[in-house]
Amino acid sequence: MIQAPMAGGPSTPGLAAAVSSEGGLGFLAAGYKTAQSMRAEIEAVRQLTDAPVGVNVFVPQPSVIDRGTLQQYALSLTPVAERFGVALGEAKHDDDDWGNKLDVLLELAPAVVSFTFDVPHAGTVADLQRKGVYVIGTVTSRSEAVQVLAAGVDALCVQGPEAGGHRGTFDATAPAGTQPLHQLLEEVSDLGTTVIAAGGIVTGDETGAAFSRGAMAVQAGTAFLCADEAGTRQVHRNALSSRHFNTTAVTKAFSGRYARGLYNEFMRQYDSTAPFGYPEIHHLTSPIRSAAAASESPEWINLWAGTGFRRAVKGPVSSVLARLQP
Known part of the structure; x- marks a missing residue:
């Protein structure tokens, strides 16, 4: 059970530490932060838990x-x-302070680093792996999966269109993908790598469905938006439960x-x-x-949210993780 990195506030050291301490994998979101802010969050989460925690980084692209x-x-x-x-x-x-962030990641070597929006350079992946970092690439299609695997990543995070927040699609000007998560999982099932399913997963039934299609883990974001430990703003929390939206x-x-x-x-x-x-x-x-x-x-x-936002629950991280169990 992986807590998705949610840039812009929801993902905090407290949330990541709580998820990891409960046996999941918590993630920090480095997007929109400086390298020094990212460093501070990594150091903060290490004060809260000895369990592994991941960090997500946006790969910069040309204008x-x-x-x-x-x-x-x-x-x-x-x-x-x-x-x-x-x-x-x-x-x-x-470039979202890309170079400086890589320097910090190589220095602090978090347990897991994931990349979103594009393919990290193969040398970058190898450098992190030499530091003992497990590297994940976010993809939204089979062709992207093939590119990311060629760069040497350890696993794929396959993001379906049901996911809240930004699409990880490499071509930022391409039409928004509509192929559902279960079809994407089937399309990459023969690539011989660890697959993490992301998009619309809020309950145990959805976790089980992803596992049945070859996923080894699930990544949930919307499910954690209303968790007590999340940094989600109150106006966002209120909207998620409002019948107006x-x-x-x-x-x-x-x-x-x-x-x-x-x-x-x-x-x-x-x-x-x-x-x-x-x-x-x-x-x-x-x-x-x-x-x-x-x-x-x-x-x-x-108000970033996935298609399953109505099924998200309030309460501590432990209750969210329990609800995600198949």
């Missing part, structure tokens, strides 16, 4: 958006920014990259015109999302 398109989208967002009394963020392209959708409006969350007003107004452009659009909309969260306005923030 895919032109300045004119970016400016046009920014102009369309101006009324929302004015509504919350903030300026739009600096729409910069960066009754479905999820995949959108690129918040970050310029496809991600699944509760369908709200921001998606309704902006998804059809939002361009691809990660992380520029992520940075552009960040002040709006922060201000909306502070004012408890769920219609204007990214």
Whole structure:
């Protein structure tokens, strides 16, 4: 039982330590953090548990958006920014402190490191493995799985479209995949490697279904969003249990990259015109999302959640893990 890395707040040292201490594998989410912040979280979790804990890192990619398109989208967002009394963020392209993070990971050597959004260089994988790190690559198709295995990873995390948060698809401008998790698991079953199933897994029945299709482990994120130990904001927790939000959708409006969350007003107004452009659009909309969260306005923030959000339960990590048991 693996707790998915959930960047942006839900994944905390406390949550990761609680999961690992209960016999699962907790994960820290290094996305959107500096290398020093990631270091601090690794050191913090080691103060809380001696059990293995993983760290997830975003693999940087080249920019895919032109300045004119970016400016046009920014102009369309101006009324929302004015509504919350903030300026739009600096729409910069960066590598999420990639090189420095690799240096810290090689120094501290966490038990597990997983990569999302692309294939890490084979040399990077080998360097980590020489430090005793178990390396996982996140994939959303058979072709991506083949690429990641060629880089030498130890296991695949196969992410179905049911998953909440960002899709791990390598081509950030490709149509959002719709092939369900159980089909993806069958497609990679002959590759002869350890497979972790992710996407829409909230209950023991769903865990059992993944195991029956060859998965050796399951990774759940939405199931942990309302756990006592999670860092999920209260406005997000409230929305997950509110009858006002009754479905999820995949959108690129918040970050310029496809991600699944509760369908709200921001998606309704902006998804059809939002361009691809990660992380520029992520940075552009960040002040709006922060201000909306502070004012408890769920219609204007990214409420990441998977398709199984209605089946998630509140309570301690131990109860979530028990519910995931097949």
